[in-house]
Amino acid sequence: MDKETLPRWGWLLVGLFAMALVANTLNIAVLGPAGLPAEYQVITVITSMAPVLIYIGVWYDEDRQEYWDHSREHIAGDLVFVVVGAAVGSAMALVAIVGLGLPQILRDIAAMAAGFMLSWGLFWWRNPNLYRNEASR
Template sequence: MDKERLPRWGWLLIGLFAMAITANLLNFFVFEPAGLPSDYQVITVITSMAPVLIYIGVWYDEDRQQYWDHSREHIVGDVLFVVVGAAIGSAIALVAIVDFDFPQILQDVVGMAAGFMLSWGLFWWRNPDLYRGESGR
């Protein structure tokens, strides 16, 4: 994949769209028949989108290319932290607010914010050297 073919936001848009389609197909064919309530199906969308949000930046930014020098095990561990963090963060947020009769869009946004923040926090915790220049240290 050529980074210069599209701007960063283009790659991000393509990745998020592909993950949203994949997650919704997974919801439709696997989780809905298994009995997952529709209020919680957004968790799979958030969980699939979180790695895209984090890794497009790491892949696209020249000053973060040293990340790819890590071992394969480290990178796989990071991806697992991101995916699990997104699932847990969004699930906790949704469980806390789903019974309050908030509009569905508000529930989804709160779940996304919690899931993305926890997943990015876990990624940052495992790789603080990637963001050291931005934090002022």
């Protein structure tokens, strides 16, 4: 994939759209028929989108290219942390607010915020040197 083909926001848009399609297909074909309530199906969408949000930035930014020098095991471990963090964070937020009677859009936004924050936090915790230059500015 060539970084120059699209700007960063273009790669984010393509990646997020593709993962939304994958997650919703999983929801419709597998999780919905298995009994997952509709209000919790947003968790799969958030979980699939979190790696895109994190890894597009790491892939696109020139000053973060040293990340790809890590072993495959380290990168796979980071991906597991990102996915599990997004699932746990969004699920915890939904469980806490699903009975409050909030509109679905507000529940989804709260779940996205919690899922993405925990996901990125776990990624940062495993790779603090990756963002050290920004913290010192």
